[in-house]
Amino acid sequence: MSIEDETGAARVTVKYVVTRQPAFSSEIAQIPDADRKGLTMARTPGTGPQRIVVLGAGYAGVLAALRLAGKAGDRARVTLVDPRGVLVERIRLHQLAAGQDIAPVPLAHLLRDRPIHFALDRAAALDLDRGRVMLGAPGAEPLPFDWLVNATGSTFAAGVPGVEEHAHRLTGPDAALRLRAALEDVPEGATVTVCGGGLTGIELATELAAPHRRVRMLTGGPLGPGLSEQGRAHVAGVLARGGEVVEHAPVARIERGWIELADGSVLPSDVTVWAGGFTGANPLAREAGLAVDASGRMLVDASLRSRSHPNVFGAGDAALAPGLNGGVKLRMACATALPMAAHASDNVLAALDGREAKPMRHRYYVQCISLGRGDGLVQRVDALDAPLPKVHTGRPAARFKELICRSTLWSLALERRMPGALTYPKGPHAPYPSEEPTARSRKVPIA
Numbered sequence: 487m488s489i490e491d492e493t494g495a496a497r498v499t500v501k502y503v504v505t506r507q508p509a510f511s512s513e514i515a516q517i518p519d520a521d522r523k524g525l526t527m528a529r530t531p532g533t534g535p536q537r538i539v540v541l542g543a544g545y546a547g548v549l550a551a552l553r554l555a556g557k558a559g560d561r562a563r564v565t566l567v568d569p570r571g572v573l574v575e576r577i578r579l580h581q582l583a584a585g586q587d588i589a590p591v592p593l594a595h596l597l598r599d600r601p602i603h604f605a606l607d608r609a610a611a612l613d614l615d616r617g618r619v620m621l622g623a624p625g626a627e628p629l630p631f632d633w634l635v636n637a638t639g640s641t642f643a644a645g646v647p648g649v650e651e652h653a654h655r656l657t658g659p660d661a662a663l664r665l666r667a668a669l670e671d672v673p674e675g676a677t678v679t680v681c682g683g684g685l686t687g688i689e690l691a692t693e694l695a696a697p698h699r700r701v702r703m704l705t706g707g708p709l710g711p712g713l714s715e716q717g718r719a720h721v722a723g724v725l726a727r728g729g730e731v732v733e734h735a736p737v738a739r740i741e742r743g744w745i746e747l748a749d750g751s752v753l754p755s756d757v758t759v760w761a762g763g764f765t766g767a768n769p770l771a772r773e774a775g776l777a778v779d780a781s782g783r784m785l786v787d788a789s790l791r792s793r794s795h796p797n798v799f800g801a802g803d804a805a806l807a808p809g810l811n812g813g814v815k816l817r818m819a820c821a822t823a824l825p826m827a828a829h830a831s832d833n834v835l836a837a838l839d840g841r842e843a844k845p846m847r848h849r850y851y852v853q854c855i856s857l858g859r860g861d862g863l864v865q866r867v868d869a870l871d872a873p874l875p876k877v878h879t880g881r882p883a884a885r886f887k888e889l890i891c892r893s894t895l896w897s898l899a900l901e902r903r904m905p906g907a908l909t910y911p912k913g914p915h916a917p918y919p920s921e922e923p924t925a926r927s928r929k930v931p932i933a
């Protein structure tokens with residue numbers, strides 16, 4: 487499979503490693519050096535359309551690339567950068583770890599027939615003054631840009647001593663497969679410990695529960711702090727069937743075979759999984775000098791434009807918009823990443839025409855949580871994501887959650903066919919308390 491630059495001047499063929507395996511394999515990301523070298527896009531300076539580079543081909547990055555390429559026409563050339571040739575369905579990594587076969591989604595399929603240039607590489611550094619992305623492959627030419635969309639996602643915070651050495655973290659398909667292999671090796675009756683009682687920890691612990699192993703969940707505070715009492719009670723009941731939950735038990739240290747809690751007590755653990763919260767740990771934004779929060783997430787205004795660099799936008803987990811939704815932090819989720827990507831792209835398109843960027847208005851309706859394959863929780867929430875008493879549980883909730891997971895890929899397919907089609911629920915015109923006025927868009931001259 488190849489994608490070619492039709493403009494001729496900088497004709498580049500991008501090779502994908504198209505995977506035909508039924509499940510993720512650790513070989514997917516192994517691109518021979520010879521193939522990597524030809525992956526950079528160079529454009530003759532001073533000519534041609536504006537150059538838009540999208541970093542990261544996750545949910546947000548793929549949607550942004552499809553919308554930008556589909557709507558910009560000959561005003562822009564869009565390049566998507568990612569070290570993998572497949573979309574990692576991050577929301578299914580716990581299923582992969584639990585032994586289910588999750589078919590990878592080749593980017594070549596998601597992006598087919600769209601004028602998107604794909605650089606199969608990692609963005610190693612950004613030179614924001616000169617508008618260049620440095621790629622990771624040795625000898626790769628820097629990738630020039632006029633407009634940048636940062637959609638490089640997030641990863642798990644390391645949290646406490648011993649996490650890196652002795653705990654599994656679902657940072658990607660390789661990590662999920664390592665956890666899967668570790669689970670296959672443990673003896674009958676083994677204890678698997680999941681540290682972290684947020685939504686990811688809950689999905690993981692319930693998915694890993696099996697008759698031949700006990701799953702113990704340790705939470706630093708209450709179980710599912712973002713859930714209603716009704717929701718929490720249902721989750722606690724499901725977890726109790728496959729093991730136990732120990733609430734208000736912050737972990738102090740993880741060692742091979744045991745875990746020390748903050749109160750000094752020690753618990754045995756055959757396999758330990760850390761799910762202690764996401765961070766914007768990708769160092770790219772901080773190292774480049776973009777405005778970031780303490781965890782390294784890029785700070786954007788209500789129009790999703792960087793607080794420090796007006797030709798850089800952010801979408802998905804990588805970006806934090808502190809003033810959106812009346813100052814309530816947006817959940818790191820697909821339900822946030824896809825709307826952010828759509829909105830950031832629309833503002834980049836506006837900027838190409840010198841139109842003003844619009845602030846994003848967003849609202850939530852539900853949180854959907856899988857509890858293994860046969861149970862689930864659909865938690866009703868208000869516009870700002872606060873839980874309401876109403877919940878739906880059991881098999882219908884599990885089916886609904888599965889539909890939601892599939893709908894992420896349907897959204898991308900729809901956007902490919904009908905650029906601009908993805909819409910999302912708009913919130914009220916909330917004030918943006920911590921927000922400075924949105925910077926007026928400006929055209930960036932081509933060097």
Ligand SMILES: Cc1cc2nc3c(=O)[nH]c(=O)nc-3n(C[C@H](O)[C@H](O)[C@H](O)COP(=O)(O)OP(=O)(O)OC[C@H]3O[C@@H](n4cnc5c(N)ncnc54)[C@H](O)[C@@H]3O)c2cc1C
Pocket residue numbers: 541542543544545546547567568569570574576577578579580607608609610637638639640656686689768770801802803804818819820821822823854855856
């Ligand atoms: C186990 C698990 C279960 C989850 N379940 C749910 C759920 O049920 N519902 C929900 O809404 N959310 C869920 N989430 C959260 C959800 O996965 C994220 O919020 C979502 O993936 C964010 O999308 P994104 O596009 O911002 O980032 P990602 O999907 O993480 O994509 C980021 C992309 O950036 C690429 N990248 C990173 N660094 C670079 C670089 N330097 N150069 C180039 N590319 C780079 C990565 O390869 C990746 O392709 C779950 C997460 C986990 C881990």
